[in-house]
Amino acid sequence: MKIVKAEAKKIRYTSLMVRDGEGHSHPGKPHEDSVGFLAITCDDGTVGYAVGGNMNVDILNKVVCPAVIGEDPFMHERIWQRMRTWQRLHSLFSDRTLCALDLALWDICGKKCGIPVYKMLGGYRDKVPAYGSIMVGDDIKGGLDTPEAYAAYAKELVKRGYKAIKLHTWMPPIIPAPDPKMDVRACQLVRDAVGPDIELMLDPYHDYTRQQALYIADALNELDFLWMEEPMDEHSMSSYIWLTQNTGLQICGPETAEGKNRMRAEWIVNGASDIGRAGTEVTGGITSVMKSVHLYESFGMSIELHGNTIGNLHVLGAMGIDGKYFERGLLHPLLDYEKPKPWFKKIYDPMDEEGFVKIPDGPGLGLDFDFDYIKENIID
Ligand code: LLH
Ligand code: MG
Numbered sequence: 001m002k003i004v005k006a007e008a009k010k011i012r013y014t015s016l017m018v019r020d021g022e023g024h025s026h027p028g029k030p031h032e033d034s035v036g037f038l039a040i041t042c043d044d045g046t047v048g049y050a051v052g053g054n055m056n057v058d059i060l061n062k063v064v065c066p067a068v069i070g071e072d073p074f075m076h077e078r079i080w081q082r083m084r085t086w087q088r089l090h091s092l093f094s095d096r097t098l099c100a101l102d103l104a105l106w107d108i109c110g111k112k113c114g115i116p117v118y119k120m121l122g123g124y125r126d127k128v129p130a131y132g133s134i135m136v137g138d139d140i141k142g143g144l145d146t147p148e149a150y151a152a153y154a155k156e157l158v159k160r161g162y163k164a165i166k167l168h169t170w171m172p173p174i175i176p177a178p179d180p181k182m183d184v185r186a187c188q189l190v191r192d193a194v195g196p197d198i199e200l201m202l203d204p205y206h207d208y209t210r211q212q213a214l215y216i217a218d219a220l221n222e223l224d225f226l227w228m229e230e231p232m233d234e235h236s237m238s239s240y241i242w243l244t245q246n247t248g249l250q251i252c253g254p255e256t257a258e259g260k261n262r263m264r265a266e267w268i269v270n271g272a273s274d275i276g277r278a279g280t281e282v283t284g285g286i287t288s289v290m291k292s293v294h295l296y297e298s299f300g301m302s303i304e305l306h307g308n309t310i311g312n313l314h315v316l317g318a319m320g321i322d323g324k325y326f327e328r329g330l331l332h333p334l335l336d337y338e339k340p341k342p343w344f345k346k347i348y349d350p351m352d353e354e355g356f357v358k359i360p361d362g363p364g365l366g367l368d369f370d371f372d373y374i375k376e377n378i379i380d
Contacts, residue, residue, distance in 0.1 A: 001072055001112065005041040006065035008057040008100070010034040012377040013342050016335065021173045024136040027143065027334045034379060035343070036060075040104045042073060048108035049367065051343060053281045053309065055100035059093045064101050073108040080105075080287045084260075095260065095284040102285025103311050107364040116362030118317030121290060127356045128316045130349070131201065132162040133308070133329030137170035137186075143334055147182065151189035153333050154198075163355040164199035164226070164325060165190065171205045178205035180212045184219040191223045199226045201252075206230045210239050217247035227252040227275055227304070240272035250274040255306050260284050261291040268299050279306030286311045290318070297321040310348050310365050317359035326357050342377075345370045 011034060018028030036055035040048045064083060071079055080102060087093045110117045118124075134153065137144045144150060154165050167190060169183040183204045191200060202220055213231040220228055227250040232239045234257035244251045252275040257263050260283045267273055278292035289305065293315065296303040302322035305312040308329060316326055328349060331337050340347045345368045349357045360366025 001046075001074065002043045003040055003068050003071050003073055004043045006039070006060075006068050006104075008036055008038045008055065008060035008065065010057055010379040011037050011051070011343050011374055012379055022171060024168075024171060024174075025330065026135065026138045026174075027140065027332055035341075036100065037343070037374065037378070038100045038104050040065075040068065040073070040101075040108060042108060042112075044112075046108050046112050048073070048104035048106070048111065048364065049369065050100040050103040050107070051367075051369075052341075053099055053103075054094075054096045056092055056094060056097045059090060059097050060100065063090050063093060064097070068101070073105050073112075076102075076105050076109065077287065080285065084284065095258070095288070096281045098288075099280050099283075099285040099311065102287050103280070103365060106286050106311075106314070107367075110362050110364035114363045116314065116317075116360060117286065117365055118314040118359050119362075121286070121314065121318035124318055124320045125359070126317060126361070127358045128313070128326045129163060129324065129355050130326040130328040130351050130357045131164035131166055131199070132157040132160075132331050133166045133203075133327045134168060135330040135332040135335075136168040136174070138174055140334065143332065147186035147189045149333070150186045151193035153331075154190045155193045156333070157331065158194050158198055161351060161353045161355045162198070162328075164201070165194065166201040166203055166327070166329075168203045168330070169205065178208060178212075180204075180208065180216050183216055187220055187223055187225065191225075196224065200224075201226050202228045204228070204231050206233065206256075208232055210242055213239075213243050214246055217243060217249040217251070221247060221249040225249060229253055229277065229304075230255050237267060237270060237272050240267070241270055244271060244273055252304055253277050255279070256282055260288045261295055264292050265295060268295065268301065274301075276301050276303035277306055278303060280309045280311030280315070282306055286315055289315045293319055293321065293323070308349060310360070310367060313349060313357065313359050314365065328357065342373050343370055344368060 015033035229252040
């Protein structure tokens, strides 16, 4: 089996999300936007797809797609390793772009074998509990503008079936300066609103000082939070070692630090977090996350995956270690998470009333595309 065609394009759509100056997403006025779409075709007609995830369409078409023509998609590890080394000098070739290639290749392999990707990886479970991941705070009336607004929304999420909730709190430019006290107040009110049986986590401003991070961690420990993630710049591993040693709260990470499984190995041997973290978009696809999963397992650690990606769902279905949750979100009172993006016929992560998401049962990634929409809205 050989790859005969590989091409990335963009799909036009109406977005309801805007990004602030620091890149955080919030609800906004409807406007035209586009999303990347990669299709890889084999000589027997099997096609693998990846969509979104901030893939760089230009790098895919100039660097990646020409390199995979003629390759056997089942020699997947070889392709991934080769592309990984190419990232060094192709400075715009991000892990998110590598992830798009990786997903399309896994999709092909699963489709060819007629089974879902999580079973190709070695299946462990067919559903996973989800947590509601609340969007970064804002200044929108009826949105997430106050600690009280978080508490009211958290109550709604519990009614919807969530057994665990994570807050992302306020960050510049929404507020002039990050505010640890406001973060703790929101966490306190959410704990009061949902009671002791809901698991809670916090992902605050990502550039606090050690003292600010410790103040929040100790307060959250009193509130019986499960973990805090990325309260400081992850390039300072020493700061994470210091925080992990000084607080009783579990620290989860690294999330955005570059270096895939190798950076995670450094964090493990240095004791820089209690819970590991990786994700298909931030660490270069399913292939990469599985390496981290096995790494954490070998050190007796659990790992929590970043983001609501289709790839993460399949990895979660193949994880025999304690990686408890699928991150469902980002959720916001003014947005309808249950509505599929226009290029899909249905969402891939519907959640039942008990708070579980079923792993799509394929074949391949099991994505249900609306090809009529895609055809009409593809940008050539
Ligand atoms: O900063 C943000 O907008 C969020 O933290 C976002 O990156 C989110 O995906 C995250 O970190 N989840 O864990
Ligand atoms: Mg995070």
